[in-house]
Amino acid sequence: METIFAAVDLAEVATWVGGTGVLIIGIAMAFKAIGLGKRGVKMA
Incomplete structure (x- = not known):
């Protein structure tokens, strides 16, 4: 088990996860911006 943990570079994993x-x-913020833009156009 220790060899597995030694083989995995945690800094690389943390960078990938981040x-x-x-x-x-x-992507979520982009979809939210599209929805807010549509709402603004409807209200104008």
Whole structure:
């Protein structure tokens, strides 16, 4: 079990998880912006 943990570089995993999280949040915010834009156009 220790060899498995030694083989995995936690800094690389943390970077990948952080980058993926930023990507997912960015996509969610883009969809939210589209919805808010449509609502603004309907109210104008």
